[in-house]
Amino acid sequence: MYPEVEQYLAAVKAAEDKYEEAAKQAPRHDYDMSEDDCARCAFLNPIRAARDVATEAAMGQLAQASDPLVRWIAENCQSYPSAARTVLEALPASMAELNDLAADEGWCGTWEDFVRKAEYAGVLPSADAEVSA
Numbered sequence: 001m002y003p004e005v006e007q008y009l010a011a012v013k014a015a016e017d018k019y020e021e022a023a024k025q026a027p028r029h030d031y032d033m034s035e036d037d038c039a040r041c042a043f044l045n046p047i048r049a050a051r052d053v054a055t056e057a058a059m060g061q062l063a064q065a066s067d068p069l070v071r072w073i074a075e076n077c078q079s080y081p082s083a084a085r086t087v088l089e090a091l092p093a094s095m096a097e098l099n100d101l102a103a104d105e106g107w108c109g110t111w112e113d114f115v116r117k118a119e120y121a122g123v124l125p126s127a128d129a130e131v132s133a
């Protein structure tokens with residue numbers, strides 16, 4: 001894994017852990033009250049907002065990574081966060097390895113769309129390039 005990706009995943013995990021921890025300690029949600037009056041929402045909403053800010057900042061950092069495909073994913077794949085994460089974790093990889101990964105994950109149309117756009121952007125690895133993680 002690229003060090004920038006490791007840093008990104010660690011930052012996202014830290015932000016998520018913080019939120020999960022707070023969620024455990026938060027009072028119960030009161031369904032009879034509006035969100036403004038609910039103690040749980042009042043407690044958790046700012047922590048959730050902080051998590052989202054931290055996650056976005058980590059993504060912004062990732063968009064400065066040295067690998068062009070990592071940068072491209074950071075900038076273009078926010079709508080598929082879990083698939084993007086899976087690809088990021090697999091890099092560096094050859095195109096053949098990435099296609100195998102996509103097949104294993106059962107990505108079809110979304111993967112083809114990703115490949116077409118990334119190819120157009122000129123950020124895809126070659127088909128069988130020697131890579132070492």
Ligand SMILES: [Zn+2]
Pocket residue numbers: 028029030035038039040041042
């Ligand atoms: Zn609530």
